[in-house]
Amino acid sequence: MNTISDRRMGKRQKKLGNKGQAPLFFLENAFRIGFLMVALLAFFLLVNMYISNKMDTNRLEAEVLANRIIYSDTIMYQDAKTSRIYPGIVDMDRFDEGILNTNIDYQNKRHIAANITLINNQNGAIVGDIYLNKQQYAELNILTMQKSTGKGSATHYIKNYPVTYKNTNGYDYGTLVIDIIVPNS
Amino acid sequence: MDNVLKYRIIRIKMKQINYLKTGRKWGKRGEDMLVDFWAILIFAVIILLFFILFATTKSGSNKTLTEFDGKDANFMLDSFLRAPVPSEDKTVAEIIVEESAVDGGKFDRTGKLFEEFFKRTNTMNSIDINDIHLEIKGYNSGSMNIVKDKGAGSFGKYSLISSGAATEKSYSATTTIPGYTGNIQITLRLSQLPLVGVNVAGTSTNPTNGAGSTGGAQAPVLKQGH
Numbered sequence: 001m002n003t004i005s006d007r008r009m010g011k012r013q014k015k016l017g018n019k020g021q022a023p024l025f026f027l028e029n030a031f032r033i034g035f036l037m038v039a040l041l042a043f044f045l046l047v048n049m050y051i052s053n054k055m056d057t058n059r060l061e062a063e064v065l066a067n068r069i070i071y072s073d074t075i076m077y078q079d080a081k082t083s084r085i086y087p088g089i090v091d092m093d094r095f096d097e098g099i100l101n102t103n104i105d106y107q108n109k110r111h112i113a114a115n116i117t118l119i120n121n122q123n124g125a126i127v128g129d130i131y132l133n134k135q136q137y138a139e140l141n142i143l144t145m146q147k148s149t150g151k152g153s154a155t156h157y158i159k160n161y162p163v164t165y166k167n168t169n170g171y172d173y174g175t176l177v178i179d180i181i182v183p184n185s
Numbered sequence: 186m187d188n189v190l191k192y193r194i195i196r197i198k199m200k201q202i203n204y205l206k207t208g209r210k211w212g213k214r215g216e217d218m219l220v221d222f223w224a225i226l227i228f229a230v231i232i233l234l235f236f237i238l239f240a241t242t243k244s245g246s247n248k249t250l251t252e253f254d255g256k257d258a259n260f261m262l263d264s265f266l267r268a269p270v271p272s273e274d275k276t277v278a279e280i281i282v283e284e285s286a287v288d289g290g291k292f293d294r295t296g297k298l299f300e301e302f303f304k305r306t307n308t309m310n311s312i313d314i315n316d317i318h319l320e321i322k323g324y325n326s327g328s329m330n331i332v333k334d335k336g337a338g339s340f341g342k343y344s345l346i347s348s349g350a351a352t353e354k355s356y357s358a359t360t361t362i363p364g365y366t367g368n369i370q371i372t373l374r375l376s377q378l379p380l381v382g383v384n385v386a387g388t389s390t391n392p393t394n395g396a397g398s399t400g401g402a403q404a405p406v407l408k409q410g411h
Contacts (some may be wrong), residue, residue, distance in 0.1 A: 024200060032221070039228055045237040071259060088264025121304045160306050162261055164268040171269040175305040 061112055062157035064179040065104075065132075069178060070161055074103040076093065077166075090118060090165040090176065097130040104132055113137035114180045118165060121173040127165065140181045151185035258358040261317075262373040265302050266360070278300075278362050285323050286365040292321060318374035331396060 026033070069075065070087055077091040078084065095118065106112065113133035120127050131137050140154040161176040205369045266278040273280075277298050303317050355373040 021200075024197060035221075035228075042228075042232060046232070046239075049235075049239055067256070086267065087260060088267055089269075107328070119305055121301060124305065159257070161257075161264065162302050162306050163264055171271060173268065173271075173302050173304070 033167075056064075058155055058182045058184070059157060061182055062159075065114060065180055066111055066157075066159050068104060068180050069114070070176070072103065074100055075116070077167055088123070088162050088163050090174070092128065092166055094130045095130060097134070100130055100132050109136060110183075111136070112180065112182050113140060114178060116175045117179070118163075119175045119177060121162075121175060127167070127174060137181055140183060144181070154181050154183045156181050206408065245388060258356040258373055258375050261303075261306075261375070262358040264362060265299070265373070266362070266371065268298075268302060281321060281371065282362065282364050285321070285369055295319075295321070318372075320372040320374070322370040322372070323367065331333065 033154040071085070073085045073094070075090055075095050075154045077086045079086070079091040079096075098118070111133075113136040114131070115137055116128075116130050116132070117126055119125070143153050144156065159178045159180070161178070163174055163176045164171050165174050166172075266276065266281075268277050269275070270277060270280055275283075277295070281292070281295050284295055294404050299319050306317065332350065355374060357372055359370060359372045361368045363369075
């Protein structure tokens, strides 16, 4: 014969039994839930990988500037009669900081900067040394020399080009070193 | 242990046993597995397609930067050929033409000019050139044959990195100039590491991984030994 307390216990057990089905449901569907989580994660990861809204253009900027210097009449020799430019032959009369900054005049002075050095091939002496955006170069160079890292710092891109330049004795062979410094952000 | 808790555990176990023993449930479970299998297969195929698309796009964007390296070789060859020869009213290209006809293809003067011209190409430590290689081909019996080939053997000083480095790349530029007996084909080959951002202590970072994110750079230092 059931007592009142037994009947109460039965009701309580029944309720508990219904609740106990939840873990069973999770056990039964653990694989599906896990798979769903992986699928969702993979979906978002792949979409993020495929849609790239952030690009590192630092090197591209450096390359464009280097090409602008070596292929334009900024420091290269230009025939006065034909206006033909001779890339690879440096005109020392034009190897001047003022001319460089006038010809390549970027509106944003707080960005790219460069140091152009011409070295004599025979003795290694520096024939000329000019800067594009000198103030910015100095500021960024200090950061890099202090081994500063991250977005607040900058990266050097150095390119060497064998060239001919005209000096007082005639033509001589040299190496044009273009050291471009680009802020990381 | 509490009676309630015991009862609860027994009930769950019984349900599990019933679940496994019931044939109807087994059948349903088998169907579910079959449905899951196709879902997994489709998911795997979609992932694979995404990766193929992603890989194709990446190789395309890197091409732009590789083209820049190739242009450097073109500039260097162009610069070399039009360089005036000291104490002579001639260019290097004219010397090559002369030597191909007069000296029977010895190209001694061209070799000296070549060495002198590219002497300090590795002055700074950003671009490490393994080898600068000049190849001159001329018409011989109606076909182009190598007349002179100057490579790393003659210019060992450029071999700053052990050859066969994993990131080594080779770029070449070719041009043809008219000679006395036919065209002369000149090829300049550069084996170099791709241009990299100079990092602290001279170590370099891979541009494809974002040189900017690696941060600091070293002030350029002249290399010794040239």
